[in-house]
Amino acid sequence: MDQIGIQHDNFRTAALDELAVALGHKGILTAPGDCVRYASDQSGLHGAAPLAVLRPASTEEVSGLLAICHRHRIGVVPQGGRTGLSGGACAPAGTVVLSTERMTGVIEIDEDAMTLTAWAGTPLETVQEAARTAGLDYPVDIGARGTATIGGTIATNAGGIRVLQHGMTRANVLGLEAVLADGSVISRLGKTVKDNSGFDLKQVFIGSEGVLGVVTRAVLQLRRYVTQSALALFAMPDHDAALKCLVAARQRFGSRITAFEGMWPDYWDFVCHETSLASAPLEGRHGFYLLIEIEAEAAGSEAELEEFFAELFEQELVEDGVLAKSLSEAQALWKVREAVGEVDGDFGHHINFDIGVSPSALGRFCTAADARLAQLPEAGAALKVGHVGDGNVHLLVAHDGSAAAEERIEAVIYALLEEWDGAVTAEHGIGRIKARWISHSRSAEELAMMRGLKAQLDPLGILNPGAVLQAAQDSREGRWRYRANPARELP
Secondary structure (H helix, E strand, O other), rough: OHHHHHHHHHHHHHHHHHHHHOOOOOHHEEEEHHHHHHHHOOOOOOOOOOEEEEEOOOOOHHHHHHHHHHOOOEEEEOOOOOOOOOOOOOOOOOOOEEEEEOOOOOOEOOOOOOOOEEEOOOOOHHHHHHHHHOOOOOOOEEEOOOOHHHHHHHHOOOOOHHHHOOHHHHHHHEEEEOOOOOOOOEEOOOOOOOOOOOOOOHHHHHOOOOOOEEEEEEEEEEOOOOOOOOEEEEEOOOOHHHHHHHHHHHOOOOOHHHEEEEEEEHHHHHHHOOOOOOOOOOOOOOOOOOOOOOOOOOHHHHHHHHHHHHHHHHHOOEEEEEEOHHHHHHHHHHHHHHHHHHHHHHHOOEEEEEEEOOOOHHHHHHHHHHHHHHOOOOOOOEEEEEEOOOOOEEEEEOOOHHHHHHHHHHHHHHHHHHHHHOOOOOOOOOOOHHHHHHHHHHHHHHHHEEEEEEEEOOOOOOOOOOOOOOOEOOOOOEEEOOOOOOOOOOO
16 A cells, blocks of 8 residues: 555544544444444445444534545445435445434424424434324325435435425424534524525535535425325326326315326336235226325215216226225325335336426326337336326336446436426435436536536535546545546445
């Protein structure tokens, strides 16, 4: 090892010693066996075992450890529940992980203001349960609710099945506290709904995936809790019919629509017939399948959906349908939609695209994507399932497992998405996997603004290096720098 490397190793050792003093033995893990499980998230991207796992228990400790890392120019990867699907929590070599697993718990519920204040490491499900105990509800909901943390959902601006009714995470956060790269604390944990006092700085951190600051606490906007719902599955000729159904449903049910989920025939056939992931609730084959759920204000909401189906049937917008008459029947219907999270073993090597276009263009975009994929020898079967009301589709494309196939398929789909003015990520974040494709959704001017903001808040580039805006480490200077043509693997 040359002299530079020796100095660099000594530099890191001094930093880790300083971090150990600041955090205590409960607040830091350094043994390789303890650190390795913090290397990666659920994206499939393989990170490196971090130099250490920092486990602060307060905002003050986050501030102190970031100040140390900033002074020693050590990259820091913030982590919550590590449920991300874009590699945003994967650790590049030579970095430390900042885990919020000790910063957990509901701090306060204000029933009058309908707010809940929680630490960033609190699981989403814990927040939901606490709100419901008070007769209220936190409406952001995703499949990983039991593990995903509030800080993680804020960092990625998580969506889910209830976006149509309540919006994404950023629409449900009233106040926020975050720590910048140098240890400075930005704290505005107020409950004021109307606040036009200058820039809304919390929005800078929501969806920024930890590259601008580390979220420590949040004030969440709660909603009234409706305990009853009605659920139906409609089979229809095509996606156009589903859009017409959405218009009719909005006119009839208004804001009571809690879910409006679409499944294309390729997905339906795979989970219901080619595998044992779910049982088909309907017979025959149809052009599109729609799961609609509404809030049940009172007894009779099931009858409302039956009447709605009858009207659509007369207009030839639906061909068949089934109404959930019990909790078990509702769970069976949802099982078909949620089976997308269980297809990996049966579907084999594939790319899971989380992409968005205008809701009115979603059907036509998927048709165009199928046509482009049909021309690619590298592409295998494709499955499509998603959120009809907000234009978000999860497109799963099988391939032979080679990097060349992934590269070719991604290039084709993201190029098509750019033609349709779409988003390369709708609800899973950019992370590290999609950082190289962000220019397909953002202009050069927008990217310049993002880099400028990053440079202002994190001039050494230590926060989540390589996420969102790709970066590489210059070992001679010990700093992180951004590169124009990033490689696929982590540095």
